[in-house]
Amino acid sequence: MELDAQVAAARDLVERSDSIRVVSHHDVDGISAAAIITNFLRGKGKRFICSLLKNVNGELRSVFQEDRDLFIVCDMGSAEIEALEASGKRVIILDHHRPIRESQSDSVIQINCHLHGIDGSSEACAATMAYLFAGDVSLVSFMISGALGDRQGTDFRGLNKKLVDEALEKKVIEKRMSLVIDCYDRSSLQRMLESSIAPFFRGISGRSAEGVAKALEGKSEKTINSFLLASLIEQGCREDVIDDLVGYVYRLPFMGMNSQELLSLFSVCDGLDMAEKGLAMALGDRSSYEEILERREQYYRRAIGGLTALELSGAVKMSALQYFYNEDLGMSGLYCGIGMRYLFDQKMPTLAMTKTRDHTKISSRGTKHLVGRGLNLALAMKEASEKVGGSGGGHDIAAGATIPNGREEDFLSEADGILARQLGL
Numbered sequence: 004m005e006l007d008a009q010v011a012a013a014r015d016l017v018e019r020s021d022s023i024r025v026v027s028h029h030d031v032d033g034i035s036a037a038a039i040i041t042n043f044l045r046g047k048g049k050r051f052i053c054s055l056l057k058n059v060n061g062e063l064r065s066v067f068q069e070d071r072d073l074f075i076v077c078d079m080g081s082a083e084i085e086a087l088e089a090s091g092k093r094v095i096i097l098d099h100h101r102p103i104r105e106s107q108s109d110s111v112i113q114i115n116c117h118l119h120g121i122d123g124s125s126e127a128c129a130a131t132m133a134y135l136f137a138g139d140v141s142l143v144s145f146m147i148s149g150a151l152g153d154r155q156g157t158d159f160r161g162l163n164k165k166l167v168d169e170a171l172e173k174k175v176i177e178k179r180m181s182l183v184i185d186c187y188d189r190s191s192l193q194r195m196l197e198s199s200i201a202p203f204f205r206g207i208s209g210r211s212a213e214g215v216a217k218a219l220e221g222k223s224e225k226t227i228n229s230f231l232l233a234s235l236i237e238q239g240c241r242e243d244v245i246d247d248l249v250g251y252v253y254r255l256p257f258m259g260m261n262s263q264e265l266l267s268l269f270s271v272c273d274g275l276d277m278a279e280k281g282l283a284m285a286l287g288d289r290s291s292y293e294e295i296l297e298r299r300e301q302y303y304r305r306a307i308g309g310l311t312a313l314e315l316s317g318a319v320k321m322s323a324l325q326y327f328y329n330e331d332l333g334m335s336g337l338y339c340g341i342g343m344r345y346l347f348d349q350k351m352p353t354l355a356m357t358k359t360r361d362h363t364k365i366s367s368r369g370t371k372h373l374v375g376r377g378l379n380l381a382l383a384m385k386e387a388s389e390k391v392g393g394s395g396g397g398h399d400i401a402a403g404a405t406i407p408n409g410r411e412e413d414f415l416s417e418a419d420g421i422l423a424r425q426l427g428l
């Protein structure tokens with residue numbers, strides 16, 4: 004069936020249903036897709052319940068025990084299509100993960116971009132499919148946050164681009180090229196720099212940016228951005244890291260926010276286990292919005308505290324890796340990644356070591372540049388940890404390991420040898 008015809012059939016199902024069950028993922032794209040669907044259903048005066056799932060398999064099964072006229076499943080469902088069809092319920096799937104096959108029953112409408120020649124990793128996310136289904140340009144904010152959350156670029160491609168261009172043309176959104184700053188306070192340039200964790204500005208983030216902000220007062224955005232990029236180069240950042248910081252930022256209809264701000268709020272909701280607060284905010288609940296702001300500030304302050312300490316202490320360098328010990332296990336990955344990109348030696352990967360009661364946990368991060376030179380942290384973490392009776396794995400650019408207490412030195416020298424061979428150091 005053509006995409007248009009599928010969407011029309013799905014909307015018709017909604018019209019004929021009174022009680023509707025929505026399920027979506029707990030991540031930024033999932034929250035965004037749910038925000039679109041629930042706003043759409045509310046506009047139609049429909050009764051609905053929505054939940055945001057972390058553990059898809061188990062939770063999805065229990066949701067499908069419920070007695071409802073219609074189920075709308077976002078950002079998942081294509082992989083579970085056999086079970087959904089077997090449930091005998093009426094279902095609309097809005098997904099961008101690779102489908103295992105087309106839908107063959109009358110009760111399940113599978114709207115998946117891949118079945119229409121659209122790539123679900125770069126050209127459309129679940130929020131894109133939900134937005135297409137809702138057909139309401141006033142909900143475009145959440146389509147953009149979903150695509151950003153699933154890292155589909157800021158200039159967008161394919162279906163994402165087509166839909167964003169339409170909204171730009173209708174002047175519902177605006178875009179401009181900007182430095183992408185991940186901070187908790189956008190009230191002024193000074194506060195943005197002080198509260199930024201990525202980029203982490205040496206000597207400024209977590210400290211006072213009064214001097215810098217004064218010097219930049221009244222300057223054009225272009226001048227300000229060039230100054231900030233130059234200071235990142237000066238603190239040792241590589242070009243590939245800096246390239247990733249420049250992109251389009253969109254002014255959105257939702258609460259007049261910019262796209263980076265909405266992405267940051269939804270990311271906090273995912274990371275701090277409060278996805279449903281993000282959804283409530285998207286449905287207009289002011290107190291949820293305020294709660295998210297508060298939790299985000301706490302979280303960023305904690306991160307900035309740790310990063311400032313790391314800026315001062317630095318990392319211990321071996322021949323092909325650098326490492327530091329960190330007590331705050333929940334922050335290890337973040338510290339490791341930000342330290343790698345903004346604070347430490349760009350010639351070698353970074354490891355964060357955290358001692359827990361039974362084990363020592365290791366996070367490791369590299370850069371695209373290092374991966375281009377042969378870095379494969381997944382392999383290095385696996386091999387080095389297995390040598391000392393632990394285990395590990397992950398991706399070439401980011402991986403982790405767990406080793407027995409007391410084996411840290413042996414692990415580090417194993418990892419250093421493996422990484423030296425990978426990088427030819």
Ligand SMILES: [Mn+2]
Pocket residue numbers: 032033078099128129153
């Ligand atoms: Mn997704």
